[in-house]
Amino acid sequence: xxxxxxxxxxxxxxxxxxxxxxxxxHGCLVGAxxxxxxxxxxxxxxxxIPDADLDEDDASQQPLRLLYADTINALRGEDMEFEALLPxxxxxxxxxxxxxxxxxxxFLYGFGTxxxxxxxxELPGNVxxxxxxxxHIGRASVxxxxxxxxxxxxxxxxxxxxxxxxxxxxxxxxxxxxxHRIDVGDEAGxxxxxxxxxxxxTLH
Numbered sequence: 217x218x219x220x221x222x223x224x225x226x227x228x229x230x231x232x233x234x235x236x237x238x239x240x241x242h243g244c245l246v247g248a249x250x251x252x253x254x255x256x257x258x259x260x261x262x263x264x265i266p267d268a269d270l271d272e273d274d275a276s277q278q279p280l281r282l283l284y285a286d287t288i289n290a291l292r293g294e295d296m297e298f299e300a301l302l303p304x305x306x307x308x309x310x311x312x313x314x315x316x317x318x319x320x321x322x323f324l325y326g327f328g329t330x331x332x333x334x335x336x337x338e339l340p341g342n343v344x345x346x347x348x349x350x351x352h353i354g355r356a357s358v359x360x361x362x363x364x365x366x367x368x369x370x371x372x373x374x375x376x377x378x379x380x381x382x383x384x385x386x387x388x389x390x391x392x393x394x395x396h397r398i399d400v401g402d403e404a405g406x407x408x409x410x411x412x413x414x415x416x417x418t419l420h
Contacts, residue, residue: 217299218299225280264280291387324347
């Protein structure tokens with residue numbers, strides 16, 4: 217359960233001079249958390265508010281720090297409480313669909329840049345399939361007249377749920393892999409010859 221709202225995050229980002237939409241910012245965070253078991257909050261903040269001074273005591277940044285903590289707790293908890301930060305239901309359907317597209321774009325960016333790159337051949341088939349679907353959603357154009365009818369609302373809700381469950385599955389599949397790769401790298405570094413100039417974290 218997120219303790220901050222989409223509107224609040226959007227206001228904070230705007231106030232801090234960020235050009236990153238709120239949905240995209242959250243997607244970026246979640247994508248990075250799916251490939252890195254220790255993705256730091258400061259790195260995410262540098263991505264979305266690069267020109268701001270990072271200060272834990274800066275009250276204007278606290279909603280973002282709370283969003284970071286809530287997102288980690290939801291993804292890594294046992295209750296399947298993860299949810300994407302998207303425009304509220306009282307916003308037009310076209311705006312919500314656009315926000316979902318931005319969220320998926322952010323997720324794919326964070327997934328590709330947030331942690332150690334995951335090779336294509338390391339990805340389970342179901343993860344590849346979901347990533348492809350997220351790519352399509354991120355590229356989808358939104359053509360909705362007015363507020364959207366009931367069937368369009370239902371279709372949107374189904375896609376949001378698919379993204380929620382799919383992203384949770386990606387996280388649960390890959391974080392053990394990411395953690396293992398970090399452990400292997402650490403172990404290799406401990407066992408390496410101190411006079412060896414090769415990269416101890418590289419497996420041949």
